[in-house]
Amino acid sequence: MVVSAALASGALLNTGRSASAANFSASDLALLDRLTWGVNASSAEHFRAVGTERWLQEQLHPAGDMSLPPAAKAQIEAMPDVHSFPFDIAVAFEQQAKSANQVADPEQKKAAQQVYQQAMNDRAKQATARTILRALYAPDQLRERMTWFWFNHFNVHQYKGNIRILVGDYEDRAIRPHALGKFRDLLAATLRHPAMLRYLDNADNAAGHLNENYAREIMELHTMGVGSGYTQADVEALARILTGVGIDLKPEDPKLKPELQSQLVREGALEFNPARHDYGDKTFLGHVIKGRGLAEVDEALDILVHHPATATHLSRQIATYFVADNPPEALVQKMAQTFRTSDGDIAAVLGTMVHSPEFAASLKPGARFKDPVQYVLSAVRLAYDDKIVLNTAPIQGWINRLGEGLFNHETPDGYALTSASWNGPGQMMVRFEIARQVGSGSAGLFKPDGPNAVERPAFPLLQNALYYEGLKQTLTPTTQAALEQAISPQDWNTLFLSSPEFMR
Secondary structure: OOOOHHHHHOOOOOOOOOOOOOOOOHHHHHHHHHHOOOOOHHHHHHHHHHOHHHHHHHHHOOOOOOOOOHHHHHHHHOOOOOOOOHHHHHHHHHHHHHHHHOOOOHHHHHHHHHHHHHHHHHHHHHHHHHHHHHHHHOOOHHHHHHHHHHHHHOOOOOOOOOHHHOHHHHHHHHHHHHOOOEHHHHHHHHHOOHHHHHHOOHHHOEOOEOOOHHHHHHHHHHOOOOOOOOOHHHHHHHHHHOOOEEEOOOOOOOOOOHHHHHHOEEEOOEEEOHHHOOOOOEEEOOEEEOOOOOHHHHHHHHHHHOOHHHHHHHHHHHHHHHOOOOOOHHHHHHHHHHHHHOOOEHHHHHHHHHOOHHHHHHOOOOOOOOOHHHHHHHHHHHHHOOOOOOOOHHHHHHHHHOOOOOOOOOOOOOOOOOHHHOOOHHHHHHHHHHHHHHHHOOOOOOOOOOOOOOOOOOOOOOOOHHHHHOHHHHOOHHHHHHHHOOOOHHHHHHHHHHOHHHHO
């Protein structure tokens, strides 16, 4: 179907209704939608049951028992690599690649290499499926939103080298556990992960053969930000500090001079090889760092985390993600102050943001525009609530079509956080098509993998109690009039998911 021009170009209306006029106020729904991957009936009921402040504290400081529903958890537990470590995964795939390359017959060799490539692709698909299942069903929704934010901030591209087999572990062990914790721990975890070391070439960084890629991106993207006062000399100094930090998949230790053997560090696939390290003294951001091995890296990270520019840069990025394309400077500075006084506590920074008047003002209708990932996930969450999808491939496909595929951004800067990147005419037409697919039926979401799999019956129910008790009050007369013209439940669902209100 074609969405009417009136519906596609309409604007949200601030109804001003209070909780007494409707069971869910527009501001409550906006808050819930902003800090999760999309409002749905079950999350709204929990929000109403515990109240705003307790809900916020649950999200900022999630308890250990906030686990996935059993049906979603079972899908993840069945994935081959979910309990494996990067070293074991990488070694197994390296051996498979060697075996394939040693096949003598050209046709058989080609077939073996294709099997190897497909195995890597399968691991990447499983990692994406894990991300989607957690985003859809995890009760600690804010942690999942921040996991996506931080992965994008510390971006790696799955199609460089063998990162496809490591990207799931990178998100699961380097990003998610620290998404609401101390930024220093998060920065260190990404630095020590083989996915990052491979992606930004620090595995090739050695004394006498300096590679500045990672050092530059740590300063430009991960911490201080562009134009924050560091120089090319600082980039070179940090690159020298990072020499020898790389990857080693061999079971035996490298051969070293006796005086260097105590400096060797091996943690899984991570290796600090002292024979590759520049032991000269360095001057980094005005600090003299004595050449002494891996301890130099920790000293440099401390300097970066405590630099005022890092607090401001990260606070502005988070505020852009949650508040506005150009967040108020007063809010950014309040968040930066909390970052500094809390020693980089991410949950504390978020707490300052969500309790600010600037954030409350941003909950007015139309203030934010959903990026593709949030649009697709919020549509599925609203349509199926806690009914667990059995096949995430359609969701992966929709996100890819909208240009924000998970683990798919080639350059270190990650996907854009601002609306202008996602609200063009071509983007909107694809969204309308996805709205039709989600709204018209299960779209393959409930068809398990397998040659003889049968799709389980499921139909999206958007016109439910949540709609009548709250969502309807947020719609403009134009949108409500368009919905009244729907000729079927499928048509109504499609129109609702195509509405400007749902895009925001």
